Amino acid sequence: MTEKMEKKLGTILRKYKREEGNVISILQDLQKKFGHVPREAVYWFSDRLNIPASSFFGVATFYSQFHLKPRGRHIITACLGTACHVRGAVPVEHRIREHLALGKGEDTTKDMHYTVENVACMGACSLAPVVRIDKKIHSNVLPEEVEQILEEDRGTKKR
Amino acid sequence: MASTNTVRKPSVKNLTIKVCVGTGGLAAGGQEVMNAFSRKLRALGIKADIAKKCVKKTGCRGCCSKDVLVDVRMNGNSATYQHISRNKVERIIQEHIIDGNIVKEWLVGPEYHAFHDRKIKILLKQCGEIDPEDIGDYTSSGGYKGLKKALSGNPSSVVNVIKKSGLRGRGGAGFPTGLKWEICSNEESGQKYIICNADEGDPGAFMDRSVIEGNPHSVIEGMIIGGYAIGAGRGYIYIRAEYPVAISRLRIALKQARKKGFLGKNIYKSGFDFDIRIKEGAGAFVCGEETALMASIEGQRGMPRSKPPFPAQKGLWGKPTIINNVETLSTIPHIISNGAKWFSSIGTKNNSGTKIFSITGKINNTGLIEVPMGISLREVVYDIGGGCPQNRELKAVQTGGPSGGCIPASLIDMPLDYDSLSSVGSMMGSGGMVVMDDTTCMVDMAKFFLEFTQNESCGKCLPCRVGNKRLYERLKKITEGRGKKGDIEFLLSLADDIKITSLCGLGQTAPNPVLSTIKYFRNEYEAHIFEGRCPAGVCEALRQYIVKAEVCKMCGKCFKECPAEAIAWEKKQPAVIDKGKCIKCGRCFEVCPFSAIK
Known part of the structure; x- marks a missing residue:
């Protein structure tokens, strides 16, 4: 993971650390920043928030707003x-x-x-x-x- | 412009120009129109003569097919123009504002008045009148007075007023709002929540969007009153991400309400603390179901759970929670201000108040209307909607979105209220109304809704997950000309099973479109299955393209466009379609300049 990306993820993490029910909000921010939900970002958050990556993927695949593949501009x-x-x-x-x-x-x-x-x-x-x-x-x-x-x-x- | 210097400075007093910039207005170029007005008026020096805010932003008026709508109010007189674009602005300024002659040919027609001049308007009254991004506009037209009144009494008296008013939840099922609040207020808990359900997922319904875009503070005020009545400290607005304009207006409104002290600590010095947060939905229809909605706010997959316990007892994070729809909440301040008696005098017994319907589809005047409960369907479709375009014959009206049913034209005189609608196999739902004429295929319609619901099924319970898929597959077969004897009976029995055994509202109501179309339009199903034809000419596989030799001008356009090389054509000979090769793509039909292909 590049340093630049890690910095971006850090800003999202600080925003949601204390909020309950933050999985969807984090994914929404990722989607907004990158245009899709990058896999490595999910693992990064999973490590830091102690939430299994499967919960992230479970939510990401449930809602139509999230995309795991890159999309067009x-x-x-x-x-x-x-x-x-x-x-x-x-x-x-x-x-x-x-x-x-x-x-x-x-x-x-x-x-x-x-x-x-x-x-x-x-x-x-x-x-x-x-x-x-x-x-x-x-x-x-x-x-x-x-x-x-x-x-x-x-x-x-x-x- | 040199000419502007020679014009004497016009003395215009009390000029207000209102431009519609809801979703519909913006799409039609509302922002550009507004900018053009402010730029040109400034250039003419008119702005200096009048009060600030000469060009006002207004929210959705629900008459989007006539956008951009512009009100010009001057010296006490007002005129409304329709279909205004940037280049029409100059003429309005010159003729109307400076010379004082209204530009008659651009004025709104009788359709707009049919929509707008209804006698009773509660919720939509302020939409399109006030500036949704300015709290001052709302408070000066009586806003937040209901809140003040509610906070001056005790919570139980608020519950009683709502109970007496007979208000029923506008989100679909029509559960009495006062009763819901009472159950929740009786629960003992340190923390309670009130949620505004703005996840307007029903295709064909957009009243919640319009209310929020046009008057966001009314929803917020309703939520604060509700929070006070049940003893909640926090509210959530769960709104779908597909409504960016509504979301940004809400954010502005919340900020302003906080600044004015309507949200936060010790509101109106009553000792009551309350604040609201926005949660954006992530695109799942099932999240309109209340238990799924709460799961989504908690950050999980939006899957419903079984009831009881009801959310009013055990809801968000296990705490007592009230979930109300946008329309319900924005009605609350009006009931508190004007009293329960006033509200229950509107509409019919057991169905008090007004309801907003969105009428769309094959109808002349599309848009939002607010009418008293119990109005007849005929009045809505013909008097307000103006009937079907090109005088086509009305076939059915679909109400209640994917959970509702189709009402055939023969029942046109039925009243529109919760009980009558469910008695004919449909439902009120959120109030979406899609009108269909004889070019709509009812089997295709049922297939459309089932495609939607089987796609949106969360997959938790089997009847909904598998059953609706099977319904959809069978309907697809029928529309593709592969229907068999016994298909209708299969659909009926499976639909019944799904209705009885599904876990949540989505599954329980998903088969309604199938059941109601079979009930009223069984002959169309039979035509598909036994005669291999689609009476409305919609189902592609059952359609046959023929060249009308007498109309054909022998241009050869269809021959060149046909991707399957199924058209034979020579100069000075009408084209002929080879049925064996035709893939029924409809390309020839679209490109024919003489409508010679049917």
Whole structure:
């Protein structure tokens, strides 16, 4: 483990040492800092807090927010909630994956630029179907608009 | 701009501009609109003439399909504009604010008024009116008065008022809130907790998000009153991480409340200490179930446990705990301020007060409405919602999220309250309402919900973990044209078993979408199984693409796009689809410029 990483972990540790029920909060901070939950970080915390690593992994795999694998720099979230489903979210999601050339079971593009995720509702049902790229919400998305939205987004986020 | 110098300084008094910047408003560019207003008004020197805060941030008004909504209030008159973008700002300033002529063609239409001008509004009244990031706005409109009143009496009198009001939990099952509080207040314990359940996981429901975004202090005030009534020293707000705007507004609100002394030690000199913490959910639907939610706050996997003991007796970290939904809590201050009698006079017997519904799906006016309990479904769908788009026929209304059921169009005159909804096999749930027309396939709908619940099952008990998966697999088979005789009977009997034997609310209600769609739309299941067709044309495997030769303009676009090379086409000949090769991807249907493929 690099010194830099250890320093980052140290700040998280100090923040939560005295708080009850800190496993989820630690994982959330790791997720925020690294974009995923690095395995070695889990062992590091497990040693220092005397909590078995299995508890961390148990929690991390239970909640959909945590990822044990690295993700792309930008996250595309396609909503597949009821309202979005009824208004045609499935073809939109297909088109996104198709445009990014993602194979079956793949979520992240080869250049690590985008990761595509699904969510069961982000509470923006009046705008259905909804696609979120990082923090920007695109509303009433049609399958044929997907290409343009993604290209525009890529244009603004060149590395 | 040279022209601005020649314009005489306009004398504008009492100008307030309110821009909607909830999740919907932000998506439509609300922030940009707001910036444009402040920049341009400053350039014109109008700001100097009026009080500070000329451009106000407001939270969600629940009418997101018309965003960005902008209120312009001037000299006592007010106008609301819809679909405002950055480049429309200049004209509004010039014509409305400077010249005094309202820009008529951009005003909101009758749909907005159908949503907004309902007579009784309790919770949504302040949403969209006050600045959610300014505690002063809330206190000057009567906020924290309920708290003061509650703290001047003793805790048991607060419980009594809530009991008398007849308020039932807005989170789903409708348990009487006062009774819950009474059970908890009778427990002897050094530490108690009150939790606000803002883990609004039901797809299709977003009222909790809107209430928090529009009026976070009402939830906080309700929690403090609740804490006082049961004797809790600490509260938690468990909110899902998918709502970043709501979370940041809550953080601001808590900070301000602490500064003003509404949170902390010795609130209103009553000797009562209370503080609130935010816990972000980590994306698990089951955490909306109260025992799973507590496990999640404790930092464990969010798995429910069996009840009793109920949380009111043994909850978070083994201490007595009350868990209330956002809507329930933000109703509390109003009941305390206005009295139990006032609240129980709204709605119907046993179902007092108002309820917020979110209406979405195949309906003209989508958004949030607050209506008295017992209103008829027809009023909601037609009078407020404006019916289905393109005058299509209403097929069903799905209420209660994945735990609820589908109400067929034939029951459109039923009243909306807890008891009537459960008597038709659905439930109130959080108040999500998804409208479906004749282009929605009911088997696909049931499959959709089961896919969701089997995915979200925590895996603790067998009926839910395995049973719902089996239900889903069978439904999938049916939608793929591989249904067999006896499938419907299999679904019915398995669904019953799951309902009876599951551990928590998620499993007990998960089969509801299957049961209610079979009950009311059995013919659709039969069409899938026995006739190999999907009446709504949704299930891809049962769909057949045909070129309408008389409409085809022979452009050859479908031929070029078809990934399976299943389309035969030659110049000056209409295209023909080879059914054997067609993979039913729907690409030809999408690309055809003349809608010649069906």
